[in-house]
Amino acid sequence: MESVLSALIVILGVALLVAVVRGVRVVQQYETGIVFRLGRIQSNVRGPGLHLIVPIVDRMQKVNMQIVAMGVPAQDGITRDNVSVRVDAVVYFRVIDPIKAVVNVQNYLFAVSQVAQTSLRSVIGQSELDHLLSDRDALNARLRAVIDEPTEGPWGIRIERVEIKDVALPEGMKRSMSRQAEAERERRARIITADGEFQASKRLAAAARQMSSDPAALQLRMLQTVVEVAAEKNSTLVMPLPVEMLRFFDRLAAAPAGATPSAVVDSTVDSAVDGSTPQEQEPEPVEEAIQELPSIESPDISLAGPRIEPPAWHRTADGEGA
Numbered sequence: 001m002e003s004v005l006s007a008l009i010v011i012l013g014v015a016l017l018v019a020v021v022r023g024v025r026v027v028q029q030y031e032t033g034i035v036f037r038l039g040r041i042q043s044n045v046r047g048p049g050l051h052l053i054v055p056i057v058d059r060m061q062k063v064n065m066q067i068v069a070m071g072v073p074a075q076d077g078i079t080r081d082n083v084s085v086r087v088d089a090v091v092y093f094r095v096i097d098p099i100k101a102v103v104n105v106q107n108y109l110f111a112v113s114q115v116a117q118t119s120l121r122s123v124i125g126q127s128e129l130d131h132l133l134s135d136r137d138a139l140n141a142r143l144r145a146v147i148d149e150p151t152e153g154p155w156g157i158r159i160e161r162v163e164i165k166d167v168a169l170p171e172g173m174k175r176s177m178s179r180q181a182e183a184e185r186e187r188r189a190r191i192i193t194a195d196g197e198f199q200a201s202k203r204l205a206a207a208a209r210q211m212s213s214d215p216a217a218l219q220l221r222m223l224q225t226v227v228e229v230a231a232e233k234n235s236t237l238v239m240p241l242p243v244e245m246l247r248f249f250d251r252l253a254a255a256p257a258g259a260t261p262s263a264v265v266d267s268t269v270d271s272a273v274d275g276s277t278p279q280e281q282e283p284e285p286v287e288e289a290i291q292e293l294p295s296i297e298s299p300d301i302s303l304a305g306p307r308i309e310p311p312a313w314h315r316t317a318d319g320e321g322a
Contacts, residue, residue: 083173096152
């Protein structure tokens, strides 16, 4: 009798130990426990820590409260401007109401994935290609609002962020965009080159006006150019006429009738010494300039070319041309 009683006590102790072990639940810091008692959900949600439930009567289901990163498979769609694209994205969401996430939807992970795919195709169809490629932030915000609307209220899931990862374009569209970008860069390069040439021409015109007021500046510029050209060993340098010689011919052509070449020479030398231009000097009578000249033999300067003899059949009896 005593042996039977001791065996019964041992059996009851083991059963009690098993019940206690089955009634102990540990909830992690990132989880929340929901208790179902005979199929009815309890309103009090169990937080992190050690909890005891009634075996066989109660059942605890744990819900992960961490942010979940879910990749959205690539979706094929046609944009508003009739361009075929393939877009994939990633969705970041978390559970804010564990009771709704467990009771109102069977598998909230699968449900969020399907809503993200359909919303992504809808947003692609409502957007243009340029907007899809350039304005990603606005498109991500719009996609987040579309996905969050059916999930936060009924399912207790909040969409934290949506990011479009890649936009795949057809090969023909890629080539067209490459040609467009190349043409745009060529246009900008031509505009910049033309602007630079315009500014350089303005600077050169200002420099020319400044040097034209001083003959010595023109001479120095010519000497500087000669030095720069002479630095090249494989070049042949041909010296042009001096600036004074060119100015002499200009004054000789503009001199009044009856002026001698010696007066023109002295006028050219004086203007080169004092740096004045012909317009700045007051004209003097040619007769007075000739009287003031010293007795120096005038240079033999002839502006006329060599004499051309007429052909023999055109000569007269005196030997002169007709």
